[in-house]
Amino acid sequence: MGQTTMMKSNTxxxxxxxxxxxxxLGSSLAGIGLLGLAGAAGAAPRPDYxxxxxxxxxxxxxxxxxxxxxxxxxxxxxxxxxxxxxxMDTGSTGIVVSASRIPDINDLPSRPGRLTYSSSGRIMIGxxxxxxxxxxxxxxASVSTNPLPVLAVDRIECAPNAxxxxxxxxxxxxxxxxxxFGREGDSQAQSTPDTNPLLNALPPGSGPIxxxxxxxxxxxxxxLTRANSRGDFRFVKLDPNPAVAxxxxxxxxxxxVNDQEPSACGRGLIDTGVTGMFLTLPPDQVANNVGxxxxxxxxxxxxxxxxxxxxxxxxxxxxxxxxxxxxxPTRIVLNTRRPQPFVNTGLHVLNxxxxxxxxxxxxxxxxARNGLHAEGR
Numbered sequence: 001m002g003q004t005t006m007m008k009s010n011t012x013x014x015x016x017x018x019x020x021x022x023x024x025l026g027s028s029l030a031g032i033g034l035l036g037l038a039g040a041a042g043a044a045p046r047p048d049y050x051x052x053x054x055x056x057x058x059x060x061x062x063x064x065x066x067x068x069x070x071x072x073x074x075x076x077x078x079x080x081x082x083x084x085x086x087x088m089d090t091g092s093t094g095i096v097v098s099a100s101r102i103p104d105i106n107d108l109p110s111r112p113g114r115l116t117y118s119s120s121g122r123i124m125i126g127x128x129x130x131x132x133x134x135x136x137x138x139x140x141a142s143v144s145t146n147p148l149p150v151l152a153v154d155r156i157e158c159a160p161n162a163x164x165x166x167x168x169x170x171x172x173x174x175x176x177x178x179x180x181f182g183r184e185g186d187s188q189a190q191s192t193p194d195t196n197p198l199l200n201a202l203p204p205g206s207g208p209i210x211x212x213x214x215x216x217x218x219x220x221x222x223x224l225t226r227a228n229s230r231g232d233f234r235f236v237k238l239d240p241n242p243a244v245a246x247x248x249x250x251x252x253x254x255x256x257v258n259d260q261e262p263s264a265c266g267r268g269l270i271d272t273g274v275t276g277m278f279l280t281l282p283p284d285q286v287a288n289n290v291g292x293x294x295x296x297x298x299x300x301x302x303x304x305x306x307x308x309x310x311x312x313x314x315x316x317x318x319x320x321x322x323x324x325x326x327x328x329p330t331r332i333v334l335n336t337r338r339p340q341p342f343v344n345t346g347l348h349v350l351n352x353x354x355x356x357x358x359x360x361x362x363x364x365x366x367x368a369r370n371g372l373h374a375e376g377r
Contacts, residue, residue, distance in 0.1 A: 044235040044236055044237040044311065044312075044313075044363060045235070046233070046235055047235070047358060047361050047363055049210055049224045049225060049226055049229045050226055051207065051208050051209065051210045051223070051224065051225055051226070052205060052207065052225050052226065052227075053203040053204070053205040053206075053207060053208070053209045053210075053223050053225065054203050054221055054222060054223035054224065054225040054227070054228055055141060055143050055201075055203045055204060055221070055222050055223065056137070056141065056219055056220070056221050056222075056228070057075055057135060057136070057137030057141055057142075057143065057219050057220050057222060058137045058138040058139050058141070058218055058219035059073040059074055059075060059088070059137070059138060059218065059219050059220070060074045060075060060076060060085055060137075060138050061073065061074050062138065062217065062218045062219060063217055063218075068326045068348075068351050069217040069347060069348065069350050069351055070275070070348075071275075072087050072088070072089070072272055072273055072274070072275070072347055073087070073088045073215075073219075073220075073272055073347075074086060074087055074088065075088050075135050075136060075137060075177065075220075076135065076136030076137070076142075077095070077097070077133060077134070077135060077136070077175070077177060078133065078134045078136065079101070079102055079103055079131060079132075079133055079134075080103065080132075080134070081103060083136055084097075084101060084175060085175065086175045086176065086177045087175060087176050087177065087273060088177050088179060088220065088272060089176055089177060089178045089179065089180065089271070089272055089273035090178075090179055090180045090215065090269075090270055090271055090272045090273065091119070091178070091180050091183070091269055091271030091272070091273040091274065091344065092115065092117060092176065092178030092180055092183055092188060092191065092273065093178040093179070093180050093181065093183045093184075093188060093191035093192070093193070093195055093196050094115060094149070094150070094151055094178045094188075094190075094191045094195035094196065095133065095148075095150045095151065095176070095177050095178070095195070095197055096115060096124050096150075096151045096153060096174060096175075096176040096177075096178065097150065097151070097152065097153065097174055097175055097176075098152075098153055098170075098171055098172050098173065098174040098175070099126055099127075099152035099153055099154050099170075100170070100172055101175075102129060102131065102150065102152050105129055105152055108129040108130060108131055109129065109130045110127040110128060110129045110130070110152075111127060111128050111149075112127055112128075113125075113126055113127050113128035113149075113151045113152075113190055114126070114151075114190065115151055115187075115188050115190065115191055116159060116187035116188065117187075117273075118159075118187050119163065119271075119273075119274055119278060119344070120162065120163055120164040120165055121158055121159040121160075121161065121162020121163055121164065121165045122156055122157075122158065122159075122162065122164075122165045123156065123157040123158065123159055123165075124151060124153045124156060124174065125153065125154060125155050125156070125157060126151055126152045126153040126154040126155070127151070127152050127154070128149040128150065128151055128152075128190070128195075129149070129150055129152050130147050130148065130149055130150075131147060131148075131150055132144060132145055132146065132147050132148075133145050133148070133150065133197060135177075135197060135201065135222075137219060138219075143201045143202065143203055143204075143222055144201070144202055145197050145200040145201050145202060146200045146202065148194060148195060148196075148197065148200045149194065149195045150195075151195075153171055153174045154169075154170060155167075155168060155169050155170065155171070156168040156171050156174075159187075176273070177197060178191065178195075178196070178273075179196055179197065179198045179199075179213065180196075180269070180271075181193065181196070181247055181248050181357065181359065182238075182241055182247055182248055182249045182250050182267075184241070184243060184244055184247070185243075192244055192247065193244070193246050193247050193359065196359075198212075198213045198220070198222050199211045199212075199359050201222045201223065203222055203223040209223050210223060210224040210225070210358070210360055211223070211224075211359040211360050212224040212356065212357050212358040212359045212360065212361075213356070213357055214228050214229065214354060214355070214356045214357075215270075215272065215350065215354065215355050215356075215357075216350065216354045217350045217351065217354075217369075224356070224358060229356060229365075231367055232367055232368070233354075233356055233365040233366065233367045234312065234313035234314065234365060234366055234367075235311075235313055235363050235364070235365040236251055236252060236310055236311035236312075236313045236363065236364045236365070237311075237362065237363060238250075238251065238362040238363060238364055239252075239362075240362065246359075248359075248362045249267060250267030250268055250269055250342075251267065251268040251269070251270070251310055251311075251364045252265070252266075252267065252268070252310065252311055253265070253266060253267065253268030253308055253309065253310050253341075253343055254266075254308070254309050255279075255281060255285075255306065255307065255308055255341060255343060256306070256307040257281070257285050257286055257289060257304065257305070257306060258289065258304060258305050259305065259307075260285075263307075263309075264281050264282060264285045264341040265341060266280070266340050266341030266342050266343075267340070267341075267342055268308070268310060268342070268343045268344075268345065269342075269343070269344045269345065270345050270349055270350075270355050271344045271345065271346055271347065272347040272350070273347070274344065274346050274347065275329065275330045275331075275346055275347060275348065276329045276330050276331035276332065276333060276346050277329035277331070277332045277333070277343065277344060277345055277346050278332075278333045278335070278342070278343070278344035278346075279300075279306075279332055279333065279334055279335070279342070279343050279344075280334075280335040280336070280338050280340065280341055280342040280343070281334070281335075281336060281341055282336065282339065282341070283336045285341075286300065286304075286334070286336060289301050289304045290334070290336075297333075297334075298334050298336065299332065299334055300320045300332055300334055301320065302320050302321030303319060303320060303321060304319070304320040305317065305318075305319050305320075306318055306319075306320070308343060308345075310364075310366065313364070313365060313366045314353060314366035314368065316349075316352065320332070326348065326351035326352070327348045327349055327351050327352045328348055329345070329346040329348055330346075330348075351369070352368060352369055352370065353366045353367060353368055353369060354366070354367040354369060355367075
């Protein structure tokens with residue numbers, strides 16, 4: 001995508017390679033053989049959410065009922081006047097916008113700032129300015145925040161081997177709202193929880209706020225309440241981030257390739273900012289299952305079976321080159337050069353699951369939209 005939306009990776013390239021790999025889930029989930037991934041984290045107890053302060057913001061580009069989510073979600077963002085669309089990204093942390101969009105920017109408290117989107121290689125350079133923002137949903141619902149740091153971008157540089165980046169001075173179309181957690185170790189050292197707008201939002205009502213959110217295909221619930229957390233959510237306990245107080249590490253996940261145990265266990269990320277999957281596995285885990293993709297890079301061969309399990313909360317699998325299922329990533333970018341297994345699922349997981357993040361308690365949860373969790377029932 002161009003600078004207007006500032007997608008973190010080359011979405012058009014992902015779509016062109018969609019025939020290579022898609023996810024098989026939904027009604028056929030039980031037939032994939034999602035059984036016993038060794039080393040998965042145990043089930044977490046269900047927290048008790050008793051607060052009532054929350055608000056639902058429908059996405060500006062929410063899919064029509066009965067259709068699939070294919071595009072990264074967008075909300076409206078304003079600094080007190082004009083409302084601009086902004087991509088809501090669970091794979092980064094912090095609002096990142098063109099400096100020209102912030103009124104009276106030179107009168108605001110500021111400090112130097114930068115953030116790198118590792119999936120695209122774009123390096124956003126500017127200044128963190130402290131300002132209140134208002135977030136808008138499609139139906140006119142809105143919520144304002146406490147003053148928080150916002151990265152006002154003056155220029156874009158490109159990391160070595162960037163996948164999708166053009167150096168730019170004074171960019172005018174930057175608009176990204178990162179609401180993720182545990183991202184400081186991925187070239188986002190300055191993106192601490194105090195920059196997360198959903199954790200600094202002030203939903204209507206009185207009383208305490210339970211900081212967190214629920215992301216669905218249709219929109220985002222800001223603030224965890226008794227109402228928006230009810231139903232069959234299944235929870236995973238997150239590990240505290242030892243480097244950042246009040247933050248949490250990524251979701252525990254285990255991956256099996258072609259039913260070969262033991263599984264590779266590491267961290268996972270549900271990322272609404274990309275349509276593809278980024279997968280890191282040790283070389284022996286994918287031996288004899290790798291060949292060149294159309295761009296000449298290492299890729300999993302068509303027919304390779306992958307299975308993922310997030311604790312006891314959710315599990316799904318897919319066969320590379322299955323082109324029809326609604327949870328399909330448009331591409332898998334494979335990395336076998338890092339020791340720690342990692343999976344960035346991309347946004348299509350929202351076609352099968354609503355996801356909940358509890359920033360106060362350190363929990364992540366999945367609610368299967370089709371009533372299936374594949375395991376545990």
